[in-house]
Amino acid sequence: MGYEILGLPMAYYVAMVAKVLVVFVFVLLTVAYATYAERKIIGHMQVRLGPMRTGWHGLLQPIADGLKLFFKEEVIPSQSSKFAFLIAPLIALVPAFISFAVIPFGDTVEVAGYKIPLQIAAYYDTAAGKVVDINVGVLYILALASVGVYGIVLAGWASNSKYSLLGGLRSSAQMISYELAAGLSIIAVFMLSESLSLQKIVADQAGFGWYAFKQPLAFILFFICSLAEINRTPFDLPEAESELVSGFCTEYSSMKYAMFFMAEYANMITVCAVTTTLFLGGWHGPFPPVINFVAKVYFLIFTCMWIRATYPRYRYDQLMRLGWKVFLPLSLLNIVATGVIVAL
Numbered sequence: 001m002g003y004e005i006l007g008l009p010m011a012y013y014v015a016m017v018a019k020v021l022v023v024f025v026f027v028l029l030t031v032a033y034a035t036y037a038e039r040k041i042i043g044h045m046q047v048r049l050g051p052m053r054t055g056w057h058g059l060l061q062p063i064a065d066g067l068k069l070f071f072k073e074e075v076i077p078s079q080s081s082k083f084a085f086l087i088a089p090l091i092a093l094v095p096a097f098i099s100f101a102v103i104p105f106g107d108t109v110e111v112a113g114y115k116i117p118l119q120i121a122a123y124y125d126t127a128a129g130k131v132v133d134i135n136v137g138v139l140y141i142l143a144l145a146s147v148g149v150y151g152i153v154l155a156g157w158a159s160n161s162k163y164s165l166l167g168g169l170r171s172s173a174q175m176i177s178y179e180l181a182a183g184l185s186i187i188a189v190f191m192l193s194e195s196l197s198l199q200k201i202v203a204d205q206a207g208f209g210w211y212a213f214k215q216p217l218a219f220i221l222f223f224i225c226s227l228a229e230i231n232r233t234p235f236d237l238p239e240a241e242s243e244l245v246s247g248f249c250t251e252y253s254s255m256k257y258a259m260f261f262m263a264e265y266a267n268m269i270t271v272c273a274v275t276t277t278l279f280l281g282g283w284h285g286p287f288p289p290v291i292n293f294v295a296k297v298y299f300l301i302f303t304c305m306w307i308r309a310t311y312p313r314y315r316y317d318q319l320m321r322l323g324w325k326v327f328l329p330l331s332l333l334n335i336v337a338t339g340v341i342v343a344l
Helices: 010-045 061-071 082-102 137-158 162-185 187-193 198-203 216-229 254-279 289-310 316-343
Strands: 108-111 114-117 122-125 130-133
Touching (some): 137 162, 137 198, 162 316, 216 254
Antiparallel strands (some): 108 114
């Protein structure tokens, strides 16, 4: 078996580092070019051209934006709580990236005689003959999603600005409200799969037995609630430019300002990846597993952009009413209906 550490061959640790690097670079590149794609897609939907000047058809625009933000002057308000002000963007950004640790983006590949699972937080147990992953992967993702809101609330409070504080308070109320409905909507998936392991949930959807077909209401509820939880249009109330200047990040500049937007796009990618895993069969499909997975994720990202180009922003009272009086009862009703069907 070769050199081993903690009972696992060295190849697993090399593969682990490789998977972390590949996924990290993939997410970073997708975040960068999602900003470009959104501007181009919405531009064409509104009969405009979008970015055109930096590179061929504006392809170098994300690089130009990144360089501009990196070299821009950084301003820290004199009356702010400096440590909290500086740490808030990291608290918002880090959970969005480490959520990918439990998302399976393929089955297993064989490298140097070892089967390597295409999931960061997993290894192939040769004795059991199966992939061993975190068997509560969904709870891990929900927990990290809850941590992300602390960064936004902390940014609003630490800035010592009324606009920022209002944005932070709005965000905490909105994310708590919609997190509840999103969490309840996927209980129906757990009831059908009888597991919290994302590997098991994906395996149960082989052969187009997608939970989006078996649980269409849960699929729609989870996707819409997730958009509200990551502050995407039409639920982008925490940073409502027309009302709160720029919400919780009003006082931020330079790379710290960019980190909040990286967090928003990274969260969007995470939500699309989780939706693909839970409802759209994960890596299953007609093409190689990783291509199937990435294609489904990109389709959902395009859907998020399409929604932004189509719908206006909700009023805050409409937003809260929709979460508590429509989505929450519907998710509870779906759990009851699924329980009756499973019992019968």
